[in-house]
Amino acid sequence: MSQPVIGVLALQGDVREHLTALRSLGADPISVRRPAELAACDGLVVPGGESTTMVKLARIFELLEPLREAVRGGLPTFGTCAGMIMLADRIEDGAVGQETIGGLHITVRRNAFGRQVDSFEDDLEVDGLAAPVRAVFIRAPWVEAVADDVDVLARVAVGPAAGRIVAVRQGPLMATSFHPEVGSDDRVHGMFVDLVRSA
Secondary structure, three states, X not given: OOOOEEEEEOOOOOHHHHHHHHHHOOOEEEEEOOHHHHXXXXXXXXXXXXXXXXHHHHHHOOOHHHHXXXXXXXXXXXXXXXXXXXXXXXXXXXXXOOOOOOOEEEEEEOOOOOOHHXXXXXXXXXXXXXXXXXXXXXXXXXXXXEOOOOEEEEEOOOOOOOOOEEEEEEOOEEEEOOOOOOOOOOHHHHHHHHHHHHO
C-alpha cells in the first residue's frame, strides 16, 4: 500500500494541519464527514477539538455507529488530544452521559493538565523514535489506566505530571494526549502511516 487513503475526521479541530502532515508522508489524505467517505479509508485520524461537541456532531452526521463499527473492524485509527478521549473505552471527569467511539482499552481523564492557561510543551521520549518529540499539550487529557494489551509509548518526564501516560498503541489503534500536527515534526504521524501501511 504505497499511498494509503487516510481520512481525517473533519467535524471540528485541527483538520487542515493533519491533512498537511499526512500528505507530506506520502499518504492520500481526505476529509471525512460522511459514512461513504469513512468507508473509502485505509486509516483514520480523529483530531483534537472538544470531545463532547465531536460526539454530538458525529451523531448528527450519522457517523457515530459507522465509526464504532470501523474501529471494531480493525481500521487503523489515530486519536490526538480529544481524539484520544473519543477512542477511549472509559472517561474520568467526562460530561454527564458522554459517549465515545471506544475500542481503545484505556481510561482517560479529561482536561487532566488543567485549563487553556495550563497548556505547555515538553520534550518527550517516544518509544520507537530515536530523538525526543516536542509535544504541545492544550487542555489535554492523560491516560489514567491501560489494559494489558495496550503499549505505553510515552510518559511526561518532568513537572507535576511526571510519569503520566500521554501516548499509547493497541494493535491498529494509536493515541496521543498532545498535538503532533502542531509544528514541523511529522514523525508521530509517520508512525501511524507505517501502521496503516502494515495493516
